[in-house]
Amino acid sequence: MSTLTIRGMGKSYGGVAALREADLTVHSGSVHALLGENGAGKSTLIKVVSGAVAPDHGTIHLDGRPMAFSSTAQAAQHGVAVVSQELNLFPDLDVLSNLYPMRELKRGPFRDRPAMLAKAEPVLAQLGLDVDPRRLVGDLSLAQQQLVEIAKALITDPRVLILDEPTSALEQASASRLLDILRVLREREVAVVFVSHILEEVLTLCDEITVLRDGRTVLDGVPRADLDLPQIVAAMLGPREGNGAKADEVAELVPPPSAADPDRVLELDGVEVPGRLHDITLSARPGEIVGIAGLFGSGHTTVLEVFAGLRRPSAGTVTLPGGRPWQNGLKRAIQAGVALVSGDRRRIGLMLDKPLWENVAQVRSVALSRDGVLVHKNVLRRRASELVSRLHIRAASVDIRCDLLSGGNQQKVVLAKWLAAQPSALLLDDPTRGVDIGGKAEIHALLRAAARTDTIVLLCSTDLEELTELCDRVLVLHRGRLCATLHRPDIDQHTLLQAMNTGAID
Numbered sequence: 001m002s003t004l005t006i007r008g009m010g011k012s013y014g015g016v017a018a019l020r021e022a023d024l025t026v027h028s029g030s031v032h033a034l035l036g037e038n039g040a041g042k043s044t045l046i047k048v049v050s051g052a053v054a055p056d057h058g059t060i061h062l063d064g065r066p067m068a069f070s071s072t073a074q075a076a077q078h079g080v081a082v083v084s085q086e087l088n089l090f091p092d093l094d095v096l097s098n099l100y101p102m103r104e105l106k107r108g109p110f111r112d113r114p115a116m117l118a119k120a121e122p123v124l125a126q127l128g129l130d131v132d133p134r135r136l137v138g139d140l141s142l143a144q145q146q147l148v149e150i151a152k153a154l155i156t157d158p159r160v161l162i163l164d165e166p167t168s169a170l171e172q173a174s175a176s177r178l179l180d181i182l183r184v185l186r187e188r189e190v191a192v193v194f195v196s197h198i199l200e201e202v203l204t205l206c207d208e209i210t211v212l213r214d215g216r217t218v219l220d221g222v223p224r225a226d227l228d229l230p231q232i233v234a235a236m237l238g239p240r241e242g243n244g245a246k247a248d249e250v251a252e253l254v255p256p257p258s259a260a261d262p263d264r265v266l267e268l269d270g271v272e273v274p275g276r277l278h279d280i281t282l283s284a285r286p287g288e289i290v291g292i293a294g295l296f297g298s299g300h301t302t303v304l305e306v307f308a309g310l311r312r313p314s315a316g317t318v319t320l321p322g323g324r325p326w327q328n329g330l331k332r333a334i335q336a337g338v339a340l341v342s343g344d345r346r347r348i349g350l351m352l353d354k355p356l357w358e359n360v361a362q363v364r365s366v367a368l369s370r371d372g373v374l375v376h377k378n379v380l381r382r383r384a385s386e387l388v389s390r391l392h393i394r395a396a397s398v399d400i401r402c403d404l405l406s407g408g409n410q411q412k413v414v415l416a417k418w419l420a421a422q423p424s425a426l427l428l429d430d431p432t433r434g435v436d437i438g439g440k441a442e443i444h445a446l447l448r449a450a451a452r453t454d455t456i457v458l459l460c461s462t463d464l465e466e467l468t469e470l471c472d473r474v475l476v477l478h479r480g481r482l483c484a485t486l487h488r489p490d491i492d493q494h495t496l497l498q499a500m501n502t503g504a505i506d
């Protein structure tokens with residue numbers, strides 16, 4: 001039986017400890033949940049195991065033998081495969097080449113495409129990824145890219161498979177397909193490590209649980225059956241005061257009602273986007289949170305893109321806050337007071353190579369420049385640090401580059417930057433993707449407060465629980481058409497799923 005044992009792992013970055021004393025023991029034939037808040041050190045631990053990052057101290061044993069991988073390729077040779085949190089793909093290469101990075105199958109000196117395809121096809125089919133392997137990865141959706149990343153790991157037939165938030169970009173159907181695959185791997189005696197903030201999903205699957213807090217292991221491989229959800233959450237959060245933004249703090253964060261746009265409304269009237277939206281009429285006003293639900297390709301996120309100036313309708317009218325008409329481009333939308341908070345933070349949410357404060361300031365300066373006001377850098381830095389502490393963003397300082405933040409903390413920065421811009425309308429596309437349980441509650445409180453104080457809030461989410469919990473009204477799209485509207489208190493996950501899948505409710 002193969003076992004992976006990690007003891008006393010430590011890693012600091014310029015005086016900031018990402019890992020202090022982390023232990024993890026994983027057995028074959030078992031699914032092991034690795035849990036912890038944003039910034040707890042989960043991804044760092046995984047990077048240390050896979051050889052992507054060199055630890056300061058600590059040991060790794062595989063089947064009793066000491067191991068220190070110097071690269072992910074070397075780890076893969078020893079049967080340890082990792083699906084990393086932030087996708088690690090070559091956008092300019094096709095799907096097939098991405099599945100065999102540095103390890104193309106060869107026949108003599110040539111790459112053996114038929115053999116590569118033969119091996120890849122069943123894996124792609126199992127994952128339900130229905131794309132031509134010749135397509136460029138950069139042209140795929142985020143969810144499809146995530147599946148390519150998973151396929152890349154599965155194709156190596158690993159003995160130890162480590163998945164860092166593999167489902168956060170996936171819809172429910174793809175996610176449950178992945179969970180089924182993990183069940184099969186468990187039967188085949190593979191050791192699986194699974195990181196996720198969707199606790200329900202982890203708990204239905206896993207056999208053992210390890211919890212990291214502040215870089216230390218606080219629960220070390222405890223059997224799932226011995227723990228309940230409150231115990232797990234308590235281990236993640238630890239004893240601390242003032243966890244979560246308080247209601248009055250939240251109210252302060254959200255801009256006061258402004259008289260600038262007496263006519264705050266977002267409206268589509270008979271809007272067409274060829275191949276995506278047909279005859280869509282809808283409106284959203286402050287005071288309520290409006291959800292837009294649908295399966296991938298239903299057009300629900302296209303609605304947000306239309307409002308954000310990213311997609312031009314071929315017919316119909318679009319009304320932005322203050323009665324402004326549709327204009328081409330995100331910048332114009334921002335100047336009209338519209339903010340798009342995307343879950344795809346690495347692609348459109350953040351300037352990764354810029355410091356945190358500049359990211360937070362970025363939209364604010366654009367927004368303010370509509371009034372012709374120039375803002376002093378120190379004011380922007382101060383505003384950024386306020387948001388950092390209120391949203392509990394775990395960062396060494398506001399000067400840290402965004403690509404050095406943990407995944408969930410990057411997501412909080414995306415939200416902070418849009419809140420700082422004090423928009424008239426917040427368009428949210430999976431805003432809590434990868435955010436931990438505490439952060440999620442804070443963000444939900446902020447969105448409720450925003451809706452109460454004169455902001456239009458429009459929410460797309462793959463997380464049905466988020467939709468049922470937050471929304472006053474949910475519009476369901478099916479194949480580009482509006483097929484149902486649910487009102488609180490009659491919004492439940494079952495009805496939503498039915499409408500999303502069939503285009504009707506009975």
Ligand SMILES: Nc1ncnc2c1ncn2[C@@H]1O[C@H](COP(=O)(O)OP(=O)(O)OP(=O)(O)O)[C@@H](O)[C@H]1O
Nearest residue numbers: 013018038039040041042043044404405406407408
């Ligand atoms: N290269 C780096 N330079 C500086 N700090 C880093 C670097 N990589 C990680 N950190 C810091 O180490 C801490 C742990 O980050 P890590 O990514 O391991 O967290 P995580 O548990 O995976 O969180 P999440 O749930 O948000 O993904 C964070 O505070 C992060 O900012």
Ligand SMILES: [Mg+2]
Nearest residue numbers: 043085406407
């Ligand atoms: Mg992480």
